[in-house]
Amino acid sequence: MDCVSRLLKGILADTGLYPATAAAGNKLTGKVAPRTIRPTGLIHIRRGDEAAFLAHQDIRLLLLLGPSLLRTITATGFREIGELAALGDGETLALFGWRGLMLRDTARGMDDSRVLHAEDGKGPGPIERRLDFEEDAVDFEVIRGALGYLAENAGVDMRKEKLGAGKLSLIATYADGVTASGEERERRLLILDREIWDAAERVYQRVVKRRIRIRGLTLALGDLQPLGWEPDLFVPERDERQRRIQEAADAIRGRYGVNAVTKGLVLAASRKGTGLGSQAQRLNFLEFA
Numbered sequence: 001m002d003c004v005s006r007l008l009k010g011i012l013a014d015t016g017l018y019p020a021t022a023a024a025g026n027k028l029t030g031k032v033a034p035r036t037i038r039p040t041g042l043i044h045i046r047r048g049d050e051a052a053f054l055a056h057q058d059i060r061l062l063l064l065l066g067p068s069l070l071r072t073i074t075a076t077g078f079r080e081i082g083e084l085a086a087l088g089d090g091e092t093l094a095l096f097g098w099r100g101l102m103l104r105d106t107a108r109g110m111d112d113s114r115v116l117h118a119e120d121g122k123g124p125g126p127i128e129r130r131l132d133f134e135e136d137a138v139d140f141e142v143i144r145g146a147l148g149y150l151a152e153n154a155g156v157d158m159r160k161e162k163l164g165a166g167k168l169s170l171i172a173t174y175a176d177g178v179t180a181s182g183e184e185r186e187r188r189l190l191i192l193d194r195e196i197w198d199a200a201e202r203v204y205q206r207v208v209k210r211r212i213r214i215r216g217l218t219l220a221l222g223d224l225q226p227l228g229w230e231p232d233l234f235v236p237e238r239d240e241r242q243r244r245i246q247e248a249a250d251a252i253r254g255r256y257g258v259n260a261v262t263k264g265l266v267l268a269a270s271r272k273g274t275g276l277g278s279q280a281q282r283l284n285f286l287e288f289a
Helices: 002-015 027-036 050-054 067-076 081-085 089-107 140-160 193-207 237-256 264-270
Strands: 020-023 041-044 127-137 163-174 179-190 214-226
Touching (some): 002 020, 002 041, 027 041, 081 089, 140 214, 140 264, 179 193, 193 237
Antiparallel strands (some): 127 214, 163 179
């Protein structure tokens, strides 16, 4: 908890933001806990207390709940995670099928998955960015701006390490807690903000089908590979121009901060009361097409 407190003080000093944060004994509880105290605060779930903490939480906060499982949960009348955790094996299988036991164990706070580091795999780990809207969003222009914001923030960190992405993943969280996710793999590495943004928008339009407001977005760049800026002998002039614009934008960001340069649509979204608003109010943006 001392480490978390120091990190939060650093974030507050550097950005003026105080996020909702959790310290917990496993990844599952660490993901659920901040959602119970949003928008700000710090919560500590001691190892061994996971089931007791989850028992009285809204069941819609539980991970792994896709649309079909959520419909089944609604039909049972369960409202708290503890009601699911109390089911026996037979009841669980009868209600939820083969995925039920895993879901029931999740409700009990059981999660032995490891926090992975880049050195654990064959290459660099994914670069992930998340944005939670201050108010659940329905305006697609606001959502597009948020995708652009995530693309810019993930992209600049990726290029700083001289990497390109072979895969983009996107998770959209609806207002009722259900998530929609998808990914896109590219033959040509995603490098520029525009390329990352376009890919994110394609995935969003492909996977988000429900007419429900969006609570948050998570974008991840994966399959990262070493990058050289050396162009092809026959690289189109337009691509070369975009590369140079990107280099110039990154140079400004390196000197004045990630959000010193942004797209006009991202800036417009930040003025509509989104999760970008708190940062936009304190930053002078330089727009570029």
